[in-house]
Every structure is written in C-alpha cells, then in structure tokens.
Amino acid sequence: MSLNPRLVKESFSLIEPVADQAAVYFYGRLFAESPHLRGMFPPAMDVQRDRLFGALTRIVWMLDSPDGLSTYLGQLGRDHRKYGVVAEHYTAVGNALIATVRRFAAEVWTNEVEAAWVAAYTAAADMMIGAADADAGVSPAWWLAEVVDHETRTPDIAVVTLRPGQRIGYTAGQYVNVQTARWPRVWRTYSIANAPRPDNTIRLHVRAVPGGWVSGALVNHTKIGDQLLLGPPVGTMAPPESDRDIVCVAGGTGLAPLKAIIEQVIASGRRPNIHLLFGVRHARELYDMDDLIKMESGFPWLRVLPIVSDEPAFDGMRGSLPGVMQRFHPWSEHEAYVCGPAAMVNETVRRLQQSGVPLTRIHRDVIQGEP
Numbered sequence: 001m002s003l004n005p006r007l008v009k010e011s012f013s014l015i016e017p018v019a020d021q022a023a024v025y026f027y028g029r030l031f032a033e034s035p036h037l038r039g040m041f042p043p044a045m046d047v048q049r050d051r052l053f054g055a056l057t058r059i060v061w062m063l064d065s066p067d068g069l070s071t072y073l074g075q076l077g078r079d080h081r082k083y084g085v086v087a088e089h090y091t092a093v094g095n096a097l098i099a100t101v102r103r104f105a106a107e108v109w110t111n112e113v114e115a116a117w118v119a120a121y122t123a124a125a126d127m128m129i130g131a132a133d134a135d136a137g138v139s140p141a142w143w144l145a146e147v148v149d150h151e152t153r154t155p156d157i158a159v160v161t162l163r164p165g166q167r168i169g170y171t172a173g174q175y176v177n178v179q180t181a182r183w184p185r186v187w188r189t190y191s192i193a194n195a196p197r198p199d200n201t202i203r204l205h206v207r208a209v210p211g212g213w214v215s216g217a218l219v220n221h222t223k224i225g226d227q228l229l230l231g232p233p234v235g236t237m238a239p240p241e242s243d244r245d246i247v248c249v250a251g252g253t254g255l256a257p258l259k260a261i262i263e264q265v266i267a268s269g270r271r272p273n274i275h276l277l278f279g280v281r282h283a284r285e286l287y288d289m290d291d292l293i294k295m296e297s298g299f300p301w302l303r304v305l306p307i308v309s310d311e312p313a314f315d316g317m318r319g320s321l322p323g324v325m326q327r328f329h330p331w332s333e334h335e336a337y338v339c340g341p342a343a344m345v346n347e348t349v350r351r352l353q354q355s356g357v358p359l360t361r362i363h364r365d366v367i368q369g370e371p
Contacts, residue, residue, distance in 0.1 A: 003123060005063035007116035011105040012060045022104045023049035030096035037092060040083050042186040056097075059124060068236070070127055075234040077128030079177065081141035082187070082231040085132070090125040097121060135232070142179075143168055143230040148201060150224055153287035156208045157253065158219040159193070162228060163201045170196065170233035172264035173257045173337075173365075177231035178204070180217045187231060188214035191339070191365070193256035195263035205256040205288070237363045239264040240335040244361070245273040247331050249348050251321055251340020252280055255288060257365055258337050259295075266299050274299075275329065279307040279321030279344070283314050322347040332356030339365040 015022050027049065031038045041048055055076065062069040101117055102109050149161035170176075172195040177187040193203040208219035222228075239261050240246060246265065248258040255278055262274055280286055283306075292304045307324050308314040317324055321344055325331075336357050338348045345364055352362055 003063065003119050004116035007113050008060055008063060008120050011101060011108050011113050014105040014108065015101065016057070018104055019053045020049070022100055023053050025103060026052065026096050026100040029099050030092060033096065034092040037089065063120060071236060073124055073127040074131035077131035078135045078232045079234050080128065081132050081135065082177065087129045090129060094121045094125060139232065140166060145228050145230050147222055147224055147226045147228065150222055154284055156219060157285070157287045158206050160204045160206055160218055160222065161201055162204070164230060167200050168202070168230065168233060171238045172196070172260040173237035173239065174233040174235040175257065176233050178214060178218070179229040180214055180222070181227065182217040182221060183213045186213055191257035192233065192260055194260050195267055205253040207253045235365065237337065237365050242335060243270055243272055244333065244335045246275070246337065247334045248274065248276045248337045249321060249325050250276065250278050251344040252285065254340030257339050261337060262295065262302065271301050274302045276302065276304045277307060277321060277325050278304065279309065281308070281310040283308050283311055322351050326351045326355065330355065336362045338362065
C-alpha cells in the first residue's frame, strides 16, 4: 500500500469540526473492544482526548514532510513507553481509529480512502514501534527525579528544580511529561527551562491553573525531597544552527523553553543579537526577571523587554505581545521562536509572516493547559 496524503487530509477535514465527538467515539470504541487498555489511561479523559486530536492533526498535516514526521513519530513512540505501550496495542488503536474516521467522514468514505488511512496508520505505527524498540535497550521508559529546589515566584507560579536519578539526554527547547504521586497515571507536559547542565538538574516553570491536577500539585503541594516521574524529552523546537539574529516571543510560562534556547546559544560561543520579548497580563506575573536581568548583564548581545498588557499603570512597555513585537523592530532577517498560549502564538506567527519571516525560520510551541 502506498501513502496518499491527499485522501487522508480531505477526509480528515470533515472530522476537524467535530473533533470532540470523534475523540469520545474513538475512546469508547477502543475501550469497548479492548477493555484491558482502560487501566493505562487517567480516570478523567478530557486532556487525553485533546492530546489525541492534537497529535493526529499534526501527523495528518505532516504526511507530506517525511523527515519531520519521522522525527515526531519517533519521539511519540519513545514517549509511549512510559505508559507501558507495546507493539500489539497499536493494532487495537488502529482499528478504533479507522472505525472513527469511517463514521465521521462517511460522506466521502470509499475503499480507496480506507486504504489510504490504513497505509498512513501502518507506516506511522511502524515508525513509533521501531523507535520504541531501539530506545528500549538504551534509555529507561521513565525517570525518577528528586525535587531539589522549589521557589514560589507568585501565588500561582513556581520554579521547580529536579535531579533525575539517571542522566536525561535532551535538547534545549524540549519538554517532558511529569507525573506526581498525588495523581497516578495523570501526565502533564512542561518545558525544560534550562540548557543541559553538568549536574543533570532540570528546571520547570509551572503555573497552577484552575482545576489543574498536576499543576496545582506541583505549585502548592510539592516540596524539596519529593519524587516525581518524568517521561522522555520530546519536542522539535531547538537552538538555531545558523548565526542569524534571534527574536524570542514568550507569553507567561512560555518563557521556559525560550530561556533554555537562549542559554544554549550563549554557551555555544556564538554572538548573535537576541531580543527576548516577555509578555504577561500584569506586572506581578513577570516572575523570572531577576534571572533574565543576570543573563542580560552577562551577555551584552541579549536585550530583554518585559511587556504588560492589562495594567495601565505599568511603567514600561504596554500592549499585546504580538502587537508590540510587530512595531518594535523589523524581524525579516531573524530566526524567530514563539511559545505561550495558543491564541498568542498563532497571532504572533501570523504577524511574523506578514513582516517577511518565512515559516521555515519560525519555531513555535504552545503551552498545553489542564482541565
């Protein structure tokens, strides 16, 4: 069977408007046909359903980019090891996925469309299984990490420093899944806020969101000496390979991976001009300014610009982060990094493209929330 990205994308476009219904149907079908798999998932499935559709969307629209798709699927396959996923589980998932697409894209469903989906899923599953098998003899499925520092920076933001029991290999800009003893089988993603260190410690910037199980536990109920579980590092945002000047646009705790990338660039010995635009709603949310000022004073090519949107009395730059970014400087020759809430990221990317920055030089990540 040969891949036919066009047929997959056309049929998937019918599912996107009803993503929530399709995800509910998928998991209902999966657990009805393979009830033993239910224990591998968290009690509340809301975030899991969102992640399923987010991953599926990304895979479908990357079918025409085999190199990027292979990298992403390899990371997914390695990450799935922490759940106890083995090769035979992919068959059950594939059957439920095809049944779901058949139901929600019924108006265009043909034998040819089904063959395209089967071919695409088979190729994707083979890549994930292969990556997991290759990783099994090299790295653990998950790491046990000790909390060695916990700083409450605001009432709802903490900076948590961890020391894994075994070294974790990662690239600045990546993120890890975290599980706390308070919520078994519930994993949440947090970007690593530092470049790799000799002492193997990693730092997370965590905002407690209303109703957030893991974020609330990390901010309000975690202390030095506690143990957390970490999944394998994932994510494709990485430090630039060119010597272009850099603009980083960070919304809230979206600062974390961009700070790690800036650290890595500084450590590399290169000297590009770097602009870091750090945007929040209120000045009290500028939780990491002491560290950023130290970085700026030690690296004259870095300029940090704090931006506050919802506080008229703020004595500094005010406005929306994308708006300030657009009027502050011409960025068409820069390498751009964007991370934060989805709406901010999408608008910033749109404005960067408007100003002449090609998508190949825009590196983005979105902060994933919790229910």
